[in-house]
Amino acid sequence: MSSLTSGPLKDLGKETYHWQRYTFKQRMGRYSAFVVVALLLYWTLSTVDVFWPWVWSAPEEINDMLYRMMPPNPRAIPEIIPVLIETINIATIGTLFAVIISLPIAYFGARNVSPNKITLAIARVIIVASRSINTLIWALLFVAILGPGPMAGVVAIAFRSIGFMGKLIGESIEEMDWGPVEALQASGSGQGHIVTYAITPQVMPTFWAVAILRWDINIRESTVLGMVGAGGIGMLFQVAIDLFRWNTVSMVLVSIILVVLFGEVVTGMVRRKLI
Amino acid sequence: MSIAANTVNSDGSFLWKRPHFISNPLLRYGLLVFSVVYLMYAFGTLEINFSRVMRGIPRAMQIFSGAIPPDFTSRGSLIVTGFIESIQITILSTTVGVLLSIPFGFMAARNITILPVYWVGRAIIIVARSLHPVVLGVLFVKAVGFGAFAGILTLIIYTLGFVGKLIAEAVEEIKYGQIEAIRATGAGYFTILIYAVFPQIMPRLIGLSMYQLDINLRASTVIGLVGAGGIGNTLNSAFGRYDYGTASAILLIMIGIILIAETVSGKLRRFTR
Amino acid sequence: MLEIKDLVKSYGDGQPVLKGLNFSTGDKKLTAVIGSSGAGKSTMLRCINRLVTADSGEILLDGVDMLKLRGKELQYARRKIGMIFQAYNLVDRLTVMENVLSGRLGYVPFLKGALRKFPQEDIDRAYQLLKRVGLSQYVNKRSDELSGGERQRVGVARALMQNPQILLADEPTASLDPKTSERIMELIARLTDELHLPVLINLHNVAQAKHYAARIVGLRDGVMVFDGKPDELTDEHLELIYTGKDELNEQLHPEGESEE
Structure with missing residues (x-):
């Protein structure tokens, strides 16, 4: 039998074609974007306040630190466990407070249901301020006001979360189907009934999703609160660093990773149950 | 949802009950009891001390009276350098990250x-994601000294955890047929990545980078609190001096810049879609 | 010359999809493979260019066993085998030209491919092929802007771009409407006939198989149950191939005859 070789493609004409991947306009667009990015990087690299010899010795320094951290010190575990639990508690209670407070804020901050312009503006300002200031800065403030301890942490977590949740829940109120609201209005229901029967059921899935997500984020955030004195594992971390107890530092890092993973697993489970 | 709660009575009337969210009563009440007990315990550990709150109130008044009006001028040049450094940290760390x-x-x-390879990649991303930028900041400040460089390293790792995870998810969601088609032409592994994987994740990747620019700018404002450069440094020393006027000025500018960055990043993302 | 011997393939721990399949062809004409879904048609095709790796058996292409190849050798063998897919499998966000040129990726070095630096003769040939399948006006269009029929034309051009020695087509018309489907079949049949290119084509439509193929192979549960010319394929054979499967009625009484 003959082999399978087919001849070269034939009968296709002899035309040649000049092909370029992008049109002239596309190419110009890409070049100018490239130039802008290059200039930006050039400006940054030439003006940033970095002592370059430190950069070149950095890999060595980091290696050295990692070397000193090994192995994690298991004797630190009895110290770690109570503050780790405190970390979770701060995140949970902070989120709980935020959930309660963010609901009215979301309601007043949603353009379609907010009673008037003033309530809308107030809610929006609260949301923006809360969101733009980091948990740790809130913590700094509340440690100054309330004194050090987990309570400052809880309040900081709550203050940062209110804006986050208020914004997302408010957006879901703005995007909801208006039909059920009209149906209830037509049946003569008051605003209270409209909230419980037409708005709440529609916003519920987003509400849960946002609350769970924020709890997950807050576990991460509450691991550092202690560094400014607001409770949780951060304090232990800071002390271990200041005393150069590197093996304890690495044990703390391992436990932080474990507690964050724990948070992710729990939120994953709850999310699957609820949604 | 349980249907058993609804029954037709002997007189033909229909007994309606709202179906419970968790149908198993043992689990339902178990969870309820657990939550109540947990919350009572957790509140107990908070050391809520009302006398301390009371004593805190005058301190709060003092802080706020110091903070109003915000003082933009007396440390003006420090504030400007601080923000410029935060922006530089953001740009470099986002690019490299x-x-x-x-x-x-x-x-x-x-x-x-x-x-x-998958396990190694996952492990690196999990570690990078789990550690808060402030924790990373402390470590890098210890390793390479105070200043912007520690901040840049911190946010590079932070970006790696965040963007790395989302890229992995984007790659896992691509259409596998396109990979098969390129593989069938006899292309090698890296050519397949360039031709079949990259085009599919490119829009997500650009969007993510823009988003990360926004996130890193926010994070760059706090890592300074632990000495890793940027406006956080300035803010921390203002707090340390009880200079609440400068602190509130910094916070106000921070809110403004973050709002602008959010808008710009959103616009750019829409543009690249 | 393609020869398949005792090919066995199972996915996971399940029943084997192919149970000792034997098949050979040296003919430069169109062979249609028919059978119900799950009969192993697609697996058989994918085993040939190793998109799927068979458990045991031999696949000899010009005397070389595909199952024994690794790395570069496998890539070189794959470029001799063109493939057309049911879902077209074009890279959506690349242009038509880039998709056709990707048929040359087995031939160009990595960096040249990544930078789209294809030899001019490849670009010429891609253009000629596009002209031939009637899409030369869409050279710089993104492939996700095309209709299904147009996409499959690009798919055909990409496969032929490899200058293959055999063409595999896995249900190339199954995602298309009947009219477009006929035109794609015609295009494949005419082009491969001109090029003296042997084609192995999976079809779920027996009428199409009878019309275009020079040889028909029937698979059932991973074994070959029919092998012959189209006019030798009787209703009895069809019953053998499709009995107990959902498609039986549809294939025996095509085109709405089975309406109640």
């Missing part, structure tokens, strides 16, 4: 790698 996230994200995508 996103570039690094691509190989690590690919490593952590189950559908295009072998198992050992």
